[in-house]
Amino acid sequence: MPETEHEPLSDFIREKVAEDLRTGKYDGRVVTRFPPEPNGYLHIGHAKAICLDFGIAEENKGVCHLRFDDTNPVKEDVEYVDSIIEDVHWLGFDWGEHLYYASDYFEQMYEGALKLIRDEKAYICELSPDAFKEYRGVPTRPGKASPGRSRSIEENLDLFQRMRGGEFKDGTYVLRARLDMESPNLHMRDPALYRIKHAHHHRTGDAWCLYPTYDFAHGFEDSIERVTHSLCTLEFEVHRPLYDWLLNALEVYRPEQTEFARLNLSYTVMSKRKMLELVEGGYVSGWDDPRLPTLCGLRRRGYTAASIRRFCRGVGITKVESLTDITLLEHHIKEELNRTAPRVMGVLDPLKVVIENYPEEQVEELEAVNNPEDASAGTRQIPFSRELYIEREDFREDANRKFYRLAPGREVRLRYAYFVTCTDVVKDADGTIREVRCSYDPATRGGDSPDGRRVKGTIHWVSAAQAGEVDVRLYDRLFSTERPEDVEADGDFKDSLNPDSLKIVRAKVEPAIVAMTPGTRCQFERKGYFCCDTKDSTPGQPVFNQIVPLRDSWGKQAQ
């Protein structure tokens, strides 16, 4: 049963939006925004926020803006802007003409800052970063006033204009809000609103050397865009009083900020900083490494946008900080691919089989079902001949009753082909099995036995002469611990990197697989779901990424 995407969702934020609609708080408008900073690639945690922001707008016939919060030029880059646009679109959301940049508001923000200074609600502080910290105090001790706090309006105005003019070096002055140095909330102790950064901005170039901080910029942006519901993650909760104060001081339209818990996924990291470290350190091949929880990584791995959306619906929206098991994400892609992915046969760890009583030169075409869950997917022909490959793990010299596969004297079905019985085993000098000899029953062609004889196991295979060879990348979780970020003070999260997170094998595959084009998803029967890699595949030589393995109840009981 496909989990629908159309059933209405409910959570405390949606309830609040519905309530505001009932009371006419924003004249029936619903305007949300997804405000990424272009300093890294989007990951599945962002997908949760995107589904919320765009979802709420959609459900209420409102709009959701895509707004780049580009207020810190030293960390930001167009590379990230481009990837974010691509990823949000890929996830299935559209912002229409509502694409905005904080940097487009810089002039208005500057005017706003001037107003704050004139109203004696902001002042220029000359404290060095260290002194600034020192004066702020600690949670248990109140801070003390900066000398700049008593500066005259005229002098503040003059300094601020000269800051903009480029007269001062980075760090010499900062514009601060005049709030309360004794507040128990550190963010209310005269937070910085503007700092000097002689840095090239990816959009405004060198027009500015003065940039607003998040606290000043974010509320301002929301206000200009007349956002109604400003949704963000829990760590901004302590900033909310400042958000409200600022818009109040500016005497402008005020949206309401509501916070929800960010997504945490087991066995991976969800911080742009840590991902950057993995990328730059070469621990992964790039931001789109299929082992990363980035949207481009998941996409390359083979995850569909719909499966990620359904996953986001599944985890819900709360204020509880939790750790979502990565198997829940895997469940959603398996559920979709079981319905939609064509089945094919590929042998990841080939062992040769010779059917001794099968004619030497003969090749037959046998009919195979493309998708047992979807009759409309039709059938295909696959070649069968005397020499085949089967999975090495599907043969065992000494097998117990629980082992349903091939073993000396045992009969199994070769999927869509024949019943075969193992007659002999050929070994190398060192004892490793080189090939298995079998006999087949011609009466079982297609896989059915006319005499009603039953066989316990069915295994997949590939005809040797017609087999193609492809590289297949098998993935395991990137980290071997559930919460890799939980490390001792002297530890490093990279210590728990799983050394076996990537294994590349050379597989023997049926012809249909060699013909697959990049981006195609399929199920290698009895093994898992795979996606033809969009980056490293070449015509005639596709490379496959394992999306997720099939459930293996034999492997589970075997261990």
Place this chain on the structure above:
RNA sequence: UGCCCGAUGGUGUAAUGGUAGCACGACAGCCUCUGGAGCUGUUCGUCUAGGUUCGAGUCCUAGUCGGGCAACCA
């Protein structure tokens, strides 16, 4: 330690003072030309202590535990 936020099975979530439900997982059985999928069933939960109430997961008080905040990051 100061302030803020939170606490429901193994995990994620619902129940808006009235039968603690759903999904994932686990386990068992059935079915099966994928040891897949599907079907059926089982297991397991309201942090603690008081209070309000006919009735509390829900409201109140205290505590416990977990998280956040002390960038001129967002």
